[in-house]
Amino acid sequence: MYKYIIRRILIFIPMLLALTIIVFALAQAAPGDPFTGQILDPNIDPEVYEMRREELGLNDPIPVQYFNWLTSILSGDLGQSIYYNGRSVLDLISQRFPNTMYLGLFALAITLTISIPIGIYSARKPYSALDYGATGFGFLGLAIPNFFFGLIAIYVFSINFGWFPSQGTITSNNLTGITALIDRLHHLVLPGITLGLAGTATYMRYMRSEVLDVLGSDYIRTAKAKGMSSNSVLYKHTLRNALIPIVTLMGFEFGALVSGAVITEQVFNFPGLGTLFLQSVMNQDYPVIMSMCLLFGVFILVGNLLADIFYCIVDPRIRYD
């Protein structure tokens, strides 16, 4: 097992490097100077233009540029935003990061609290009314685009009923303590549900088929035969085994969560990484775009790595050659 984990980590490092090469190649294809964010106006005096290019190292050979870029990233310098007049990209990202993190965690919490119990119930009582309802919900949840769902949620619950705010993260900065927390959560409800919808449908299907699978296995029959109550069979044997794939699924669904966050944040005008990314795409703010590509890529690679390691630790049945 340790061998596998070490090998997995050793694969992770070249992957990370390959990711930086992809991002670097994308940035090379972009016009201007996408890394430092120095605007190069081609209409200025050609001599000055050349001098600036030389200064910024844009005339260096590509490998040299790559290594310079890599060293500056490792030292935490992600360049400056063009759109925000030279504000540091790291600053912009770290300012928006907490909002997106709260949104993602909230969505994940909704997803898990809904999908796991319903998935278990569906598997224990297949073909019950609730099982059919859950299946129907699964079809709806996977077919409705999250931005359309978000718009409907705003239309119904925010505009018509006025229950939830339709945009932003807070009402005002003046709130403190518990009221501020409630205000924040209040703002998270609609975007959280919107972001969590597709995941809920996916996890529910997975959970149902996993539990169904485990319930049919021999050790469950044995546990029942030795007289365990059905509840302890469920919690001690079934769930422990059925939850393993769900946890790994979380690692791999991370990318979907990021993609979902980009569009959900746009619908709710939510000041997170997603809206920052879209705004940068619209304004061709390449230093921000490239840094965020890299950041998302690293997140997902780490997520996959953790999922693989976790899978290997909790499920000794898996043998890697």
Next chain:
Amino acid sequence: MQQLNAQETPSVEPIRPPEGQEPSKNKASKSPFQLAFARFRKNKLAIVGIVILVSIVLISVFADLLATHDPTKSNLLLIENGPSSEHILGTDGSGRDNFSRLLYGSRISLIVGFSAMIFTLMIGTTLGSIAGYYGGKIDSFIMRLTDLMQALPFFVLALTIISIVPEITIALFVTIIALTSWPNLTRIIRGTFLSLREQEFMLGAKAIGASDFRIIFKHFIPNAIGPITVNATLMMAQMIIFESGLSFVGMGIPQPTPTWGNMLSQAQNIRILRNHPEAWIPAGLGIFLTVLAINFIGDGLRDAFDPKSNRR
């Protein structure tokens, strides 16, 4: 055949296919395809899906006849009007007829979804076949490549590429979608091929001197046609959502081309969102129904090709 029929439950339930079907060995009268088709036909949800999808295809084909107005023609005197007898669903922010745009929008969604799916299928089948058939170094190289591609959420990667290219056309758009979403299919085909590789007929084909190319095309792909068809179908649905999502954020097919995503993007304007639900809800329902229909068909195909699939 009788025995087979007796074991098949009328698959009203979307979930569990009939218990362990053993194809009877002495009856060579029906091909696996015919059996799959027979099972598919009994799946009511799949038939509902076919009916919905065929209607949407018909609407997109005959949009010219059904539309009441030119979908790209602006009328600055009629901006954001509500429904009237002239404009059934009102007009958009540039005075274009929403109803006609809705009809034409189906065309773009289907074309983009279908061609992106075919393109992805081509990339995925080629790479997946090579990886699964040859295995070894080339397999691990292709697999690491898919890992890497999956490290970048494809929405983010597509948006980045879109920000670099100077102008988006439908063909370019389809290419970008296909180039960012092949890894999933590649993995599935590779996995199927890896298991086929261990089977006796592979050895047999090799023994009679069949070329690699022939084995892949004559033996492997026909054997893997089930998972390929199912995943291609489900992928088309994802492509449609993907296209509309990009158009929704204003980074997809540019205006004034009518797409459902473009129509929904109007609703980012709170005034239209609040006062003119007739302008954006139908477009969203269009996407929803199309995707739902395709998913129904995909699930029906899955059950039809592999009756044990849901029991794993």
